[in-house]
Amino acid sequence: xxxxxxxxxxxxxxxxxxxxxxxxxxxxxxxxxxxxxxxxxxxxxxxxxxxxxxxxxxxxxxxxxxxxxxxxxxxxxxxxxxxxxxxxxxxxxxxxxxxxxxxxxxxxxxxxxxxxxxxxxxxxxxxxxxxxxxxxxxxxxxxxxxxxxxxxxxxxxxxxxxxxxxxxxxxxxxxxxxxxxxxxxxxxxxxxxxxxxxxxxxxxxxxxxxxxxxxxxxxxxxxxxxxxxxxxxxxxxxxxxxxxxxxxxxxxxxxxxxxxxxxxxxxxxxxxxxxxxxxxxxxxxxxxxxxxxxx
Numbered sequence: 001x002x003x004x005x006x007x008x009x010x011x012x013x014x015x016x017x018x019x020x021x022x023x024x025x026x027x028x029x030x031x032x033x034x035x036x037x038x039x040x041x042x043x044x045x046x047x048x049x050x051x052x053x054x055x056x057x058x059x060x061x062x063x064x065x066x067x068x069x070x071x072x073x074x075x076x077x078x079x080x081x082x083x084x085x086x087x088x089x090x091x092x093x094x095x096x097x098x099x100x101x102x103x104x105x106x107x108x109x110x111x112x113x114x115x116x117x118x119x120x121x122x123x124x125x126x127x128x129x130x131x132x133x134x135x136x137x138x139x140x141x142x143x144x145x146x147x148x149x150x151x152x153x154x155x156x157x158x159x160x161x162x163x164x165x166x167x168x169x170x171x172x173x174x175x176x177x178x179x180x181x182x183x184x185x186x187x188x189x190x191x192x193x194x195x196x197x198x199x200x201x202x203x204x205x206x207x208x209x210x211x212x213x214x215x216x217x218x219x220x221x222x223x224x225x226x227x228x229x230x231x232x233x234x235x236x237x238x239x240x241x242x243x244x245x246x247x248x249x250x251x252x253x254x255x256x257x258x259x260x261x262x263x264x265x266x267x268x269x270x271x272x273x274x275x276x277x278x279x280x281x282x283x284x285x286x287x288x289x290x291x292x293x294x295x
Contacts, residue, residue: 075100076126229255
């Protein structure tokens with residue numbers, strides 16, 4: 001009898017075990033947490049505020065991935081570092097999902113890509129999560145992956161993904177209304193992280209601090225940006241936190257350009273963090289006081 005009770009207890013434990021989801025970035029993890037709900041537990045490998053192109057392949061990360069059932073990659077060449085972590089995890093049962101599948105990709109190079117072009121991704125700009133419409137595509141991709149692993153909750157995953165898509169559309173419309181109040185939507189960026197945000201919300205990127213992706217600016221290039229700022233009325237620079245502030249200080253001094261330092265990734269893996277990041281970004285860009293956290 002005791003053996004039978006133990007068998008039932010073990011079966012119940014397995015039945016209620018959460019799906020363990022790893023992700024390269026907080027953005028993918030937050031979307032997975034929203035879609036997965038109480039049926040999943042999630043983690044990400046890239047620390048908040050870090051450069052998602054460069055993450056160290058730590059043994060502790062390999063251990064975490066070894067215990068996961070699914071791993072979400074950004075793809076498009078951004079998180080190639082994750083391959084070493086997945087391989088080092090020795091998790092033969094791991095389901096690796098490329099979340100770039102089906103998204104609208106910008107800046108796909110035409111012709112041959114070589115080293116003279118800097119850090120250019122041959123398959124297109126990989127920062128696609130900075131358009132909430134692409135976030136909705138990712139939500140559907142994650143839902144289908146979870147349906148395979150946990151078919152008993154398939155209807156729940158698909159329903160949450162559909163709700164996420166509606167919330168993403170609402171976030172887009174709210175943001176567009178805020179951006180429409182700006183006298184000028186022209187801006188500089190530091191790295192090519194922001195074309196998806198600009199495309200979604202109606203900004204115009206006039207130039208980048210990096211002359212080519214991944215290459216620090218020269219004095220001549222910065223002088224050309226000063227000239228552009230003066231002739232084209234550019235008063236905003238959007239910069240990631242992991243780059244030097246020197247260029248922004250120069251542009252502020254010479255052309256009254258305001259620098260907004262913001263991470264292209266959300267701060268947390270919790271549900272809702274991904275869409276909240278758009279509110280944070282737009283608040284900084286539009287120059288309003290920070291929005292209140294939802295109750």
